[in-house]
Amino acid sequence: AQKVTQAQTEISVVEKEDVTLDCVYETRDTTYYLFWYKQPPSGELVFLIRRNSFDEQNEISGRYSWNFQKSTSSFNFTITASQVVDSAVYFCALSEAGTNAGKSTFGDGTTLTVKP
Amino acid sequence: DAGITQSPRHKVTETGTPVTLRCHQTENHRYMYWYRQDPGHGLRLIHYSYGVKDTDKGEVSDGYSVSRSKTEDFLLTLESATSSQTSVYFCAISEVKRDTQYFGPGTRLTVL
Numbered sequence: 001a002q003k004v005t006q007a008q009t010e011i012s013v014v015e016k017e018d019v020t021l022d023c024v025y026e027t028r029d030t031t032y033y034l035f036w037y038k039q040p041p042s043g044e045l046v047f048l049i050r051r052n053s054f055d056e057q058n059e060i061s062g063r064y065s066w067n068f069q070k071s072t073s074s075f076n077f078t079i080t081a082s083q084v085v086d087s088a089v090y091f092c093a094l095s096e097a098g099t100n101a102g103k104s105t106f107g108d109g110t111t112l113t114v115k116p
Numbered sequence: 117d118a119g120i121t122q123s124p125r126h127k128v129t130e131t132g133t134p135v136t137l138r139c140h141q142t143e144n145h146r147y148m149y150w151y152r153q154d155p156g157h158g159l160r161l162i163h164y165s166y167g168v169k170d171t172d173k174g175e176v177s178d179g180y181s182v183s184r185s186k187t188e189d190f191l192l193t194l195e196s197a198t199s200s201q202t203s204v205y206f207c208a209i210s211e212v213k214r215d216t217q218y219f220g221p222g223t224r225l226t227v228l
Binding site for chain 2: 035043044045047050091103104105106107
């Protein structure tokens with residue numbers, strides 16, 4: 001069975017600090033997909049990134065970067081120079097490519113608070 | 117933004133009453149999902165659909181049923197609502213399986 005663990009329930013930083021959100025996953029499949037979503041205080045869920053298990057290249061998008069390491073089953077998310085608008089709940093998710101394909105398992109989320 | 121709407125956006129109902137939530141998409145995506153979000157539990161899959169009249173259970177399907185008679189609509193029904201079903205319900209769609217899921221705005225349901 002697949003499982004996603006976001007051990008950090010809440011993180012609080014001061015604006016302009018860098019912050020890393022951890023995501024550790026478990027799966028028996030060799031082909032799978034990892035996602036990060038953002039849920040701001042307004043409540044909607046916003047897609048941030050999708051990664052497949054064969055692509056271990058790290059990705060950078062502006063102040064956001066993602067570090068995917070199969071060896072440690074981790075897919076961590078770093079925000080550089082955090083801003084108040086980054087305050088949100090962030091979810092990591094896993095989707096296997098087997099018979100349950102299409103069914104994603106979400107972590108419990110990390111609540112990030114960025115203080116001015 | 118993906119064209120996904122949910123109705124109603126807010127509902128208060130009483131224990132034992134039937135409730136139907138609607139998810140409507142304009143993207144013609146094949147896959148549709150219903151999740152519930154509760155504090156400390158992230159999002160949990162209730163049911164999903166991989167085509168018209170093709171549905172399957174998720175991890176928390178007890179007490180819920182779904183129907184999909186058209187590509188664009190996916191209905192979630194609580195036959196007899198209970199207080200434990202008080203939650204925020206999200207619909208999601210994806211074009212192909214394993215693909216990125218895009219979420220609707222959510223429905224906040226309160227069962228008294």
